[in-house]
Amino acid sequence: MDHQHVKAGLSRVDANKNEDDMDLRRGPWTVEEDFTLMNYIAHHGEGRWNSLARCAGLKRTGKSCRLRWLNYLRPDVRRGNITLEEQLLILELHSRWGNRWSKIAQHLPGRTDNEIKNYWRTRVQKHAKQLKCDVNSKQFKDTMRYLWMPRLVERIQAAAGASTSKVIDPQTINPNMVQIDHNNNNTNSSTATASSENSFVSDLTDCCYNYPQQQQDYFQVNQSISSQLIGESLISPTGYFHHALEFQGAAAADMDHQQNTTQWMDGANFSDNLWNIEDMWFLQQQLNNNNNNVV
């Protein structure tokens, strides 16, 4: 690798390729290019992308053709808002596998790794930024597991109960869920919100406004729904649901720490913040726990 290529951040192989491909097109695809690519694949199939690009007469790299096909033109690609169920799955699978986008995408039919990656960056990382904590930190991960995911489950339930086109039928998952609905006969804001819209219009932000009243119930339900969505084998016996219960118990016995959040929240504009007091308190607890462990 010579200095020029090192400077440009290119390997020699890629650099030579670039020199050879100076007349290649870059940037957004035109309708004509899309049509050419689709037409060629319809007749000849996909694969061998470099030769495909040449034979189809496209002035694009094979990589570019492949990406365009997989992420946009493929007939079975799903577009549009990420559903609540998909959000829950993404959070769950990311907690297990990290940034293995293609692996995560395999469990969301029609969704591309690129789309999931973008979702994570634009939605999830944004919230981490607002909380002023690292997206990979334990605090943030715990918040996802013990607050956001239960809320997502709650909203999935509400949406399924309100919609005729249910994605999840609670009774087929867990009889407890029916009981939960009856016990929660107060119509809290989250239920009302979810009922007034279809399950496709939602994101994490909405979930963060609505703190569950009976969190233990939500963990039970969460476990059930996650099991249905991604299969029992993915739920660990020592998974986050149990840890959440332990955490909630310990936290309830230590409510005095809530006062400490004032100090912790210094610098945050609360009136404009998406996060409610429980989120902040939860994170503060995590910080305290970590500090105790260090000492």
Added chain:
DNA sequence: AATTGACACAACCGCCTTCAT
């Protein structure tokens, strides 16, 4: 009406792995 900033998403880049020769 023009400007600006935030946001979502398409597309590219470079590294790594796999495959064919």
Added chain:
DNA sequence: AATGAAGGCGGTTGTGTCAAT
């Protein structure tokens, strides 16, 4: 076994859109 091309993947950037000012 060695080599180069192709493909896959995760990170990053570019661009269009829209709301707020």
